[in-house]
Amino acid sequence: MKLPSNYNPADILLAGFSWLSGLLVLLCFGYLFADIFSNGYAHLDWQFITTAPENAGRDGGIAPMIISTTILLFFALLFSLPIGIFSAIYLAEYTSYEHRFARLLRYALNTLAAVPSIVMGMFGFAFFVIILQIGFSLLAGALTLAIMILPLLIRNIEDSLRNIPHTYRLNAAALGLSQVRTIFQILLPMAKHGIAMAVVLSVGRAMAETAALLFTAGYVMRMPDSLMDSGRSLSVHIFDLSMNVPGGEKAAYATTIVLLFSILIINAATVLLSNQITRRSPM
Amino acid sequence: MPPRCIDNLFLRFIQLVSLVSIVSLLFIIFFLVKESYLIVQEKPILTVFTDPAWHPLDGQFLLLPMMVGSLLIMLGAMLIALPIGLLTAILCRYYAPRWFATIIQRLMEVFAGIPAVVYGFWGVMVIVPAIAAWQAPGTSLLAGILVLTFIVTPGVTIISYHNLSQVNQTLLHSAIALGLSRYNIIRHIIFPEVKHGLITATTLQSGRAIGETLAVLMVCGNVVQLPGSVFEPIRTLTSNIALEMAYAMDTHRSALFLSGLLLLLIVLVLAFIAESMQKPKAESQ
Amino acid sequence: MNNLPTISHLQIVPDEYRKAPNAQDVATLIEIKNLSLNIDQQAIFSNISIPIYSKHINVLIGPSGCGKSSLLNAIIRLTDFTKDAHLQGEILVANKNILNPNCNLIELRKKVAMIFQKPTPFPMSIYKNFEIPLKEHGVKNKIDIAAKMQSALKSVGLWKEVKDRLNKNALSLSGGQQQRLCIARALTLAPAALLLDEPCSALDPISSQIIEELLLELKQKYTILVVTHNLSQAKRIADYVAFMWYVNQCGRLVEHNEAAIIFNKPSNPLTSAYVQGVTG
Numbered sequence: 001m002k003l004p005s006n007y008n009p010a011d012i013l014l015a016g017f018s019w020l021s022g023l024l025v026l027l028c029f030g031y032l033f034a035d036i037f038s039n040g041y042a043h044l045d046w047q048f049i050t051t052a053p054e055n056a057g058r059d060g061g062i063a064p065m066i067i068s069t070t071i072l073l074f075f076a077l078l079f080s081l082p083i084g085i086f087s088a089i090y091l092a093e094y095t096s097y098e099h100r101f102a103r104l105l106r107y108a109l110n111t112l113a114a115v116p117s118i119v120m121g122m123f124g125f126a127f128f129v130i131i132l133q134i135g136f137s138l139l140a141g142a143l144t145l146a147i148m149i150l151p152l153l154i155r156n157i158e159d160s161l162r163n164i165p166h167t168y169r170l171n172a173a174a175l176g177l178s179q180v181r182t183i184f185q186i187l188l189p190m191a192k193h194g195i196a197m198a199v200v201l202s203v204g205r206a207m208a209e210t211a212a213l214l215f216t217a218g219y220v221m222r223m224p225d226s227l228m229d230s231g232r233s234l235s236v237h238i239f240d241l242s243m244n245v246p247g248g249e250k251a252a253y254a255t256t257i258v259l260l261f262s263i264l265i266i267n268a269a270t271v272l273l274s275n276q277i278t279r280r281s282p283m
Numbered sequence: 284m285p286p287r288c289i290d291n292l293f294l295r296f297i298q299l300v301s302l303v304s305i306v307s308l309l310f311i312i313f314f315l316v317k318e319s320y321l322i323v324q325e326k327p328i329l330t331v332f333t334d335p336a337w338h339p340l341d342g343q344f345l346l347l348p349m350m351v352g353s354l355l356i357m358l359g360a361m362l363i364a365l366p367i368g369l370l371t372a373i374l375c376r377y378y379a380p381r382w383f384a385t386i387i388q389r390l391m392e393v394f395a396g397i398p399a400v401v402y403g404f405w406g407v408m409v410i411v412p413a414i415a416a417w418q419a420p421g422t423s424l425l426a427g428i429l430v431l432t433f434i435v436t437p438g439v440t441i442i443s444y445h446n447l448s449q450v451n452q453t454l455l456h457s458a459i460a461l462g463l464s465r466y467n468i469i470r471h472i473i474f475p476e477v478k479h480g481l482i483t484a485t486t487l488q489s490g491r492a493i494g495e496t497l498a499v500l501m502v503c504g505n506v507v508q509l510p511g512s513v514f515e516p517i518r519t520l521t522s523n524i525a526l527e528m529a530y531a532m533d534t535h536r537s538a539l540f541l542s543g544l545l546l547l548l549i550v551l552v553l554a555f556i557a558e559s560m561q562k563p564k565a566e567s568q
Numbered sequence: 569m570n571n572l573p574t575i576s577h578l579q580i581v582p583d584e585y586r587k588a589p590n591a592q593d594v595a596t597l598i599e600i601k602n603l604s605l606n607i608d609q610q611a612i613f614s615n616i617s618i619p620i621y622s623k624h625i626n627v628l629i630g631p632s633g634c635g636k637s638s639l640l641n642a643i644i645r646l647t648d649f650t651k652d653a654h655l656q657g658e659i660l661v662a663n664k665n666i667l668n669p670n671c672n673l674i675e676l677r678k679k680v681a682m683i684f685q686k687p688t689p690f691p692m693s694i695y696k697n698f699e700i701p702l703k704e705h706g707v708k709n710k711i712d713i714a715a716k717m718q719s720a721l722k723s724v725g726l727w728k729e730v731k732d733r734l735n736k737n738a739l740s741l742s743g744g745q746q747q748r749l750c751i752a753r754a755l756t757l758a759p760a761a762l763l764l765d766e767p768c769s770a771l772d773p774i775s776s777q778i779i780e781e782l783l784l785e786l787k788q789k790y791t792i793l794v795v796t797h798n799l800s801q802a803k804r805i806a807d808y809v810a811f812m813w814y815v816n817q818c819g820r821l822v823e824h825n826e827a828a829i830i831f832n833k834p835s836n837p838l839t840s841a842y843v844q845g846v847t848g
Contacts, residue, residue: 003377003455003465011466018374021367022387025436029394032405032433039408094294096651101298108305114487114554115311116494118521119543122528123311125464126318126540147307154304169539170646171688171750175701176677176757178286180293185700186690208398211496211521215528233402239497242404256401267393286674286704 036260040253046252053221056245057237061232062255068138068231069207071224072217075142076149076206077199084153085195085243089183091154092161113151120148127217136230141217145209149202155199159279160194161187197273204266207259210235234259287387315547316542323396325534331541337507339535346542348509352424352517355510356499357492359428365485367432374537378449378471388444390472393436403498406430410501418514422504430502431495433489442488446480447473457536479560486557490550495520520546575810580819585617588808588825595622597761598643598680603657605638607650608798613819615657618810622762625783627802628792629842633829635819636795637685639812640763643793644677662760680688681754682763686770687746689738694730697738697753705757720752724782740806744775748782756801761791778807799843803831811839 047061054060087105095102124144134140164187188195210233218230219240232240238255241248247280322330322344331346371391375384410429415421448475458472496519504516505526518526520542531539570571582685585601598620605612620626628636638647645666647653659666666676675681689697698717707713717734721727726748730741738749746781747767768776783792783805797804802809806827811834813822823830823839834840 003459003468008464008466010470013479014373014466014469015378017369018378021370022374022379025367025371025388025440026387028433029390032402032409035409036401036405064342083300083303086297087304090294090297090301090565094297096499101301105301105305108308110554110558112304112308112311114490114550114552116490116496116521116546118494118496118524119315119547120311120317122524122540123314124529126314127310140749147311150304150307165688166649167684167686167688168690170641170649171427171684171690173646173673174644174677174682174684175651175704175754176674177701177704178674179290180286181700188690204396208396208400210398210400211525214497214525222478235398238404239400239501240399242407243501252404253408256404259398263396263398264393267396270392271389 018133023049036253036256040250040257041252042253043250044257048251049258053251055220056248057241057251058245058248059251062234062237062251062258064221065232065237065255066258067236068217068224069233069235071138071227071231072145072213072233073203073206074143075139075227076145077202079143079146080150080153080202081199084150084157084198085188087150088157088161089156089188092158093179093187094181109151109154112147113143113155115148117148117212120144120217124212125215135228136216136218136220137228138217138224138231139227141213141231141233142227144212144216145206148209148212152202152205153198156198157191157195160191160197162192163194169224193273193277197270197277199272200269201268204263204270207266208232208235209233210239214239234262287364312547313538315544319537319544321537322534322541323537331538339531342534344534344538346520346523346538346545348507349518349520349523349542350545351509353493353519353521355424355517356427356431356503356519357489359424359513360431360492361485361489363428363432363553364436364439364488367495368436369443369481370441372443372447372468375444377465387410387440391437391440395441399434399495399498400501402430402433403501406433406498406502408566414514420504420516422502422516423514424503424510426502426504427499427517427519428513430498434495434498435492438488438491439484442484443481446477446484449480450476482560483557486553486560490553490557494521494546494550495552496525500525576829585619587619588829590826591619591621591808594624596620597622597662598793599658600639601658601660603639603642603645603655603659605635605642605647606654606656608652611818612836613812615751616812616819616821618795618821618824620791621808622791623787623789624791624807625787625805626791626808627806628793628795628810628812629797629799629802630819630822631814631842632797633817634812634814636797636812637765639819640765640793640795643763644682645671645673645735646682648673654700677758679759680763681757681759682762683750683754683765683767685766687743687750689741689746689749691737691739693735694741694749695737697749698756701753702756716756717752720756721749723755724748724752726752726779742775742790744771744778747771747775747779751779751782751786759790761793762786764792764794766796766798767794768796768798774806776801799845803827806830811836811842813838813842 001281049064049066051061052063091102091105114183121144124140128134128140128143168186169182172186213233213236217233219232219236221228221232224231234255238252238259241252241255330344334345336343337345342552371387375387385526406426411421411426414426454472458468498520499519503518503522504517505522506516507518510517524539524543528539583601596619600616600618603616604614606638616639628639630636641647643657643659647655655667661676661680699713702713702716707716719726721730726745738746741749768779771779782800786792809827809830810824811822811830812819814820823834823836830839831843834843
C-alpha cells in the first residue's frame with residue numbers, strides 16, 4: 001500500500017536507510033549467488049551428476065550423494081506423511097482450539113519445531129543408531145528427518161483442512177455421509193494442493209538439513225546398497241569437501257549449484273502451488 | 284459395520300497416531316536427560332562454570348566459553364539482521380516500486396530455503412579470506428556473525444514484511460485521511476501495531492540462530508576461549524557437540540549431551556518468550 | 569418502523585402444536601413441537617411448534633436473524649456441528665422423535681434432504697458428486713449409479729445441459745445449474761422431504777424462476793420446506809406459511825397458516841405489517 005509521500009527530514013532519513021538496507025541485501029545475496037555460480041559452473045557437467053566421486057571427492061561426481069539424498073527424503077516422507085495427515089485430520093476435524101488434548105499436541109509440535117537440528121541429531125544418534133542398533137544408516141537418518149518435518153507437515157495440512165468452508169461438511173452430513181467418508185472423499189481431495197504444498201515445504205526443509213544427518217546417516221561416500229547402509233547427503237558432502245578435503249572447493253561449488261538448483265525447483269513449486277490454492281479455493 | 288462404529292474407530296485410531304508427535308518429543312527430552320545424567324552424577328552441575336578449562340579427557344568440563352560464544356554470535360547476528368531486515372521490509376512495503384519489492388520478496392523466500400551449509404561453505408571461501416586479509420586468522424567470531432547474519436536475514440525480512448502487511452487497512456486509511464506524514468504514520472501508527480509480532484519473530488529467529496551448527500563451525504575457528512576481540516576464533520555449544528560427538532566416551536559424551544540439553548532449554552525459553560509476547564489471537568471456531 | 573406494534577402487543581401463537589383450521593385432514597410428515605435452541609446459553613429460538621404438511625410447499629418467512637435457518641438445520645440435526653448447541657422439545661419425522669439420542673442420523677439425513685443457500689457442489693466431477701453419496705448408501709454398481717444420476721438430473725431439468733460433460737468439474741456450471749445439481753444430488757437418495765435454506769438468494773432472477781418452477785413440480789412427490797426472506801417468492805410458491813420474528817434476539821413463531829390467509833388477512837398485526845413490506 002502506498003502512503004502519501006511528503007518530504008520532511010525524518011522521512012528522507014527513513015527512506016534513505018531503507019533503500020540502503022534493501023540495496024545492501026540485494027548486493028550481498030546477489031554476490032553470493034553470482035560467486036557460487038561463476039565458480040562452480042565450469043566443474044558442473046553431466047558426468048559430475050552421474051558418476052561416483054574419486055580422490056575423496058576432489059574428482060569424479062556426486063551420483064551416490066544424489067541417490068542417498070533422494071532415499072533419505074523419500075523415506076522421511078514415507079514415515080511422516082501418514083502420521084502428519086492423520087494428526088492434521090484429528091486437529092482440524094475433531095478438535096477445537098480449546099480442546100485439551102489438541103492444545104497439548106499443538107504445544108508438543110511447536111516445541112518439536114524449535115528443537116535445534118544438532119540436538120535432533122544427538123537424539124537420533126542415541127536412540128536410532130545406538131539403542132535400536134540400526135547403526136549409521138539411511139534408515140536412521142530418514143527416521144530423524146521424519147521427526148523433524150512432522151511439525152511442518154501437520155501445521156500446513158491442518159491449515160489447508162481448516163480453510164475448507166464449513167458448508168462442505170454440513171453439505172456432506174446433509175447427504176447422510178459418514179464422517180470418515182466425508183474426510184477421505186471430500187475434504188482430503190479438496191485439500192490436495194495444500195497437502196502437496198506441505199510436502200514440498202518439508203522436502204525443502206529436509207534437503208537443507210545437515211547437522212542432524214552427520215550422526216545418523218553418517219557420511220560414507222559410496223553408493224548405498226540398502227537402507228541399512230550409511231549414506232552421505234548432498235549437504236553433508238558440501239560440508240565435508242570444504243572442511244576436510246583440501247582442494248575440494250571446485251567440487252563443493254558444483255555440488256552447491258546442484259543443491260541450489262533443487263531448492264529453486266522446490267521454491268518454484270511452492271509458488272505455483274500457492275497460486276493454485278488461492279485461485280481454486282472456493283471463497 | 285455401521286458407519287457410526289467406523290467413525291468412532293477412526294477417531295480412536297487418529298488419536299493414537301497423533302500421540303506419535305508427543306511421544307517423539309518426550310523421547311527426545313528423555314534421552315537428553317538420561318545421557319547427561321552420568322556427568323551430573325559425578326560432578327556438581329555448576330562444574331560447567333567453575334572448572335578451569337575444557338579438557339574433557341582429564342575430567343574438566345568448562346562449558347562457559349562455548350555458552351558465551353553461542354550468545355555472542357547470536358546477538359551479533361541479530362543486531363545486524365534485525366535493522367536490515369526490518370528496513371528492507373519497510374522499503375518493500377512503503378517506499379519501493381512494486382517490481383523492486385517483488386524481486387526482493389522472491390529473493391528472500393529463495394534464500395530462506397537455502398541450506399545453512401551453503402552459507403557456511405561460502406563463508407569459508409569468501410568471508411574468512413576477506414577477514415584474514417585484514418586481521419589474521421580470519422576464522423573468527425566476526426566471520427561467524429556475518430555468516431549467521433546471512434542465514435537469518437531472509438527470515439527476519441519475510442516475517443517483518445508479513446507483520447507489516449497485517450496492519451489494519453482502515454487504520455492506515457484514517458491516518459492518511461488525518462494528513463499524517465509518511466514517517467509519522469510508520470513511526471506512530473504502524474510500528475506500535477507490529478511491535479509484538481516483531482518481538483515474537485525476533486525471538487524465534489534467535490532460537491534458530493543459536494541452534495545453527497555446521498555453518499558456524501565452518502568459519503569460527505573453534506578454539507575454546509573467551510574471545511578478546513571479534514577477530515579471535517571462538518567455539519559455540521553446537522560446534523562443540525558436532526566436533527566431539529563422534530569420538531566422545533563416558534563423561535565426555537555425557538557432558539556433550541548436557542550441553543545439548545542446555546541448548547534445548549535456551550531454545551524453549553526463547554520459544555516461550557515468543558509465545559507470551561504474542562498478542563492474544565482471536566480464536567476462531 | 570414507528571407505527572409497528574410493540575412486542576408487548578404481540579400475540580404470539582400459543583405454544584401448543586396445532587394445524588391450520590382448513591388443513592385438519594392434510595397429512596403431516598414433520599411435526600415440530602415446542603422446539604427451542606440454545607447456543608452457549610443464548611436462546612436462538614424458543615417454543616416453536618409448526619406442522620410441516622406432506623407434499624406441499626411449506627414456507628418459513630421472517631427477517632434475517634430470527635432463527636429460520638437454525639430451525640431448518642435442527643430438523644436434520646446439523647445443529648450437532650455447532651459447539652454447545654442444545655435442542656429442547658420434539659421434532660417428529662414420520663412419527664419418530666429425532667432428538668432421541670439413539671436416532672440414526674444417517675438414516676434421518678437420507679430421509680430428509682437439505683439444500684443450502686450457497687450452491688455447494690463438491691469441487692470434483694459432476695459424476696463424482698453423485699457417486700460419493702450413492703456409494704455411502706449402498707449403491708455400488710456403476711450402472712445403477714448412472715441410472716439414478718440420470719433420472720435425478722432429468723427431474724431437475726439438468727440432464728440435457730450436462731450429459732456431455734459429466735466428467736467436468738461441477739464448479740464449471742453456472743450458479744443456477746449448481747443449485748439444481750445439489751437438488752438432484754439430494755434426490756438420488758430418494759428422500760421424503762426437501763429442506764431448502766434460501767435456495768435462490770445467491771442466484772440471478774432467471775435461475776431463481778427455474779428453481780421455483782422446479783419446486784412446484786417436485787411438491788407432487790416430496791414434502792418441501794423452504795426458508796426465504798423473499799416475500800414475493802413466498803407468495804408465488806407457498807401452500808402454508810409460518811412467520812417468525814424475534815423477541816430479544818430470540819426467534820419466536822408469530823403465525824402459521826395457509827398462504828392465502830397469511831398474505832391476505834393475517835390475524836396478527838405484526839404479520840400484516842411484515843407481509844405488506846412495512847418492516848423486515
